[in-house]
Amino acid sequence: MSSAKKNNSDSEKKIPEFLLEAFKKYHPKEKILFYAESDISNHRKFGNEWLVVSDNHITVFQKDSSSIFPSHDIKITSIKKAKISPQVGSMSIIIEPKHGSNFKLISFSQSLNQLFALAVDNINALVENLPLVVTGGILPSLCPSCNNPIPPELNKCPRCTDRKNTLLRISQFTRPYRMTLVLILLVMILSTAFGLLTPYMSKVFIDVIFKKDPVTGNFTNSLWLGPAALTLLFAYAMQMFLSGIQERLSGSLGFRTVADVRQKLYDKLQELSLAFFDKHQTGALLSRVNQDTQEMQRLLVDFIPVSIESLFMFIGIGIFLFILSWELTIFILIPIVCIVFFVKTIIPKMWIFFHRFFHRRSKLSAVVADSISGIRVVKAFGQESYETKKFKKYSLEYRDSGIELVKKWSLFHPLFHLLIMSGMVIVWYVGGKLVFSGKMTLGSVVAYSGYLMMFYRPIFMLVRMLDMISNALSAAERVFDIMDCEPLIKDSSDAIPLTEIEGKIEFKNVSFGYDKFRPVIKNLSLNINPNEMIGLVGRSGAGKSTMINLICRLYDPDKGEILLDGKDLRKIKQSDLRSKIGIVLQDSFLFNGTIFENILYSKPNATREEVISAAIAANAHEFIIKKPDAYDTEVGERGNNLSGGEKQRISIARAILRNPNILILDEATSSVDTQTEKKIQEAIEKLIKGRTTIAIAHRLSTLRKCDRIIVMKNGEIAETGTHKELMEKKGLFYELVKIQSEMSKIILTDDTNNIAGMKKAINGKSDDYGNRENGESNFEELQ
Amino acid sequence: MKIIQAKNILFENKNSILSCTLDGKVYSPVHCIALFPLSLPEKYISVFIEKDQEIEEIGIINDLTEFNEEQRNIILKAIKERYFVPEIIDIKNISTKYGGRKKTGMCEINASTDRGPKIIHIFNPRENITLNSNGVIMITDIQRNRYKITNVDKLSEKARRNLDLIML
DSSP states (O other): HHHHHHTTTHHHHHOOHHHHHHHEEEEHTTTEEEEOOBBBBSSBBBBEEEEEEEEEEEEEEOOOOOOOEEEEEEOOOOOEEEEEEOOBSSEEEEEEEESSSSSEEEEEEEHHHHHHHHHHHHHHHHHOOOOOOOOOEOOOOOTTTTBBOOOOOTTGGGGGGOOOHHHHHHHTTTTGGGGHHHHHHHHHHHHHHHHHHHHHHHHIIIIITTBBBBTTOBBBTTTGGHHHHHHHHHHHHHHHHHHOOOOOHHHHHHHHHHHHHHHHHHHHHHHSSSOOOHHHHHHHHIIIIOOOOOOOIIIIIIIIIHHHHHHHHHHHHHHOOOOOOOOHHHHHHHHHHHHHHIIIIIIIHHHHHHHHHHHHHHHHHHHHHHHHHHHHHHHTTTTTTHHHHHHHHHHHHHHHHHHHHHHHHHHHHHHHHHHHHHHHHHHHHHHHHHHHHSOOHHHHHHHHHHHHHHHHHHHHHHHHHHHHHHHHHHHHHHHHHHHTTOOOOOOOOOOOOOOOOOOEEEEEEEEOOBBTOSEEEEEEEEEOTTTOEEEESSSSSSHHHHHHHHTTSSOOEEEEEEEEEEEEGGBOOOOHHHTTTEEEOSOHHHHHHHHHHHTTTTTTTTTTTHHHHHHHHTOOHHHTTTTTTGGBOOOOOGGGEEEEHHHHHHHHHHHHHHSSEEEEETTTTTTSSSHHHHHHHHHHHHHHSSEEEEEOOOOOOGGGTSEEEEEETTTTTEEEOOOHEEEEESSHHHHHHHHHHHHHHHHHHHHHHHHHHHHHHHOOOOOOOOOGGGGGHHHHHHH | EEEOOOEEEEEEEEEEOOOEETTTEEEEEEEEEEESSSTTTEEEEEEEEEETHHHHHHHHEEEGGSSOHHHHHHHHHHHHHHOOOOEEEEEEEHHHHHOTTSSSSSEEEEEEEEEEEEEHHHHHHHHHHHEEESSEEEEEEETEEEEEEEEGSSOOHHHHHHHHHOOO
């Protein structure tokens, strides 16, 4: 408490005046240690309540229209502990008093969970007379520009990303290709210049070459016809040639730049800790790597070059229009303003109908794909008519959205073209009058109309491109957001390399939760000796797999430390640590490739002989040689071409090949039949010799060979001992074994009855199915 | 599955602690959750107690209409207590700071919900606004808070148009 007291005056300074006043009214002599503001009111509506904690009291204030008053005011000495209770969409602090029932203190939304987790830690520290974690206002950091809270996990305000910075970052990726960039700009300027020459040539043709001498009535400049035609051809040819070059250059620039971005993004994804992947869906990450980088490519290849080109064109043509006739240009502005308005406001409304159409189309294809790929299930349950009805519903929705789109498009499209053509009408009408008054030549009017037709494209493109570029920048921001993430697990600067190890693992008062407010491991201490085999047992959610994750340092403990041979895991080089650990998971993940490549994955420099020896030791060799392509057999996507037991044995071979000092078996023999389990058990027995082994087992009978069994419950060690000791103790382990034995009896009886029934149905008579291999399991055997 | 008849159970809420008496036995504190919170929010309500982080179900209420108003309100309050997924009843405005189409990037929804007004910030609506198979629109904001629109047809024409712009 001493550290907290140092900050008393500070915390009181930070507290809002109305809150300080309210608190002092009830406890005038007490010093406020910390406070926090919630975002849900007592009536479960959006609103605020305030938690104010002094050395003696915890007070929650709520506010109505006229006053602020306490809803709870409790003495710290009266409580046992505080905890966070997660609900759906919100959370509450629950107080466990020394006497009486637990009660809810204050509620808050997901946005504030980390802050209130700190408040709970603080309250518990006060209760236990420990130093406070934090003092003063426990408030979210606010964005300096928009004043909204910054989500702690993002570290920056997602609302206020500066788009200029995003563009700057993209341009940094183009730095190695600076020369290409300069060339592209040069080519664009030249191409625009040639493009601008072509309408002007029509003025030359009409006003110069086709002009008759007013005296003789002859075409005096007819000799110029050939060279003028050649000039026009040259201008067209150069324009096309240069735009080809430009396409090539910007295409190559885009592909190169985005390949660099994609590589950097992928490197970052590989570097990030597992906690990052817990918070992001796989689909969303795939879309970052594939679609968003693709969007960035379109930005560099299409949008930016087209925008720059359109800008050059817009300026160039605008100058020509003014030179040819500034009076006419003023008239022309009327339809141009209308077109800009149309493109900016009417066309985006049309997008709704386009999107609705595309959306329904993709929904329909999803329904078809779902039903066709699941046709066995459809047929087995006789749901053909249900599927047909479902298809009809989506098909009609798709049809209707198509009809709606065509109707709207047929209205807007002609209107848009009418606007464009009205510009031409103005040119001929106003231009004609200017010709009559001698202010303009006929050639100038024709050239003018040519420029005008060219003028619409850059306007249209510039307005559209703003949206496109904005979208692509959003994609780029999402990519950069990932690149800016820092891995939570990093090698510290003083990380030590690990050479030979004994394999002693120590947990010292370790607490950990995937969410800080929900501890999965609670103040756990455990010593695992070198070469010892430990069995981890407990219900799902007891913290078994979390312990494994912590040993592998996929996460760091929130409190306490884990030591390997006396060295804190955080001080050991990650690559060295992982090279000492071999892991066989329940869901053996195989990568698309051959069996050989999959075994080799754990030790890429292993020889073929080593791989085969590992497969033999894992009892995998015998099934591999039965495959037509043996070790060259493709395992398919996620190993789908192999059975569960086969995948499991490859996974064991992988672990054997790595020759680790620490072996982790995470429910390695679950979900396989007894025959396969026996083979896997044999392989495991060979594997564990001379290694520290930690095995999580679903089938408790498989743990009989463990030196020690640790029974976990709610993140704590409930029991420890050998299989025999724990069975004699008749505690939690005994209960678990009993439940499992009863379950296997029920399953066995059900299965036998079902099979007997099926046989009866098939043969028309009752038949004793006989002894099943799986049926050997019973309570005595489990003991 | 143990179905609880309205006539056999009596709920009480004292000092924000919900308790119930079922067949003469008192359970406290009890909690209520809707088993189909999106499709049937007032039917199939599970009543349970929590013991050592484990849930022990007392039974299931089939339909809240079987209860009198006072009892129904107590149960509904208890459900609301646990289930904080505000229902959006109107969308006043959807804006994006940077212009451009709203389906990607950050957008800000100025909404009225059954839990009061709220400015909702959504990053990349294409991923964070989903229409689930029973027609309910689920919205997840940048801080993983969830909001729902149970019946989009009840929204105003303007609100639906705004939503279409970012959803489709």
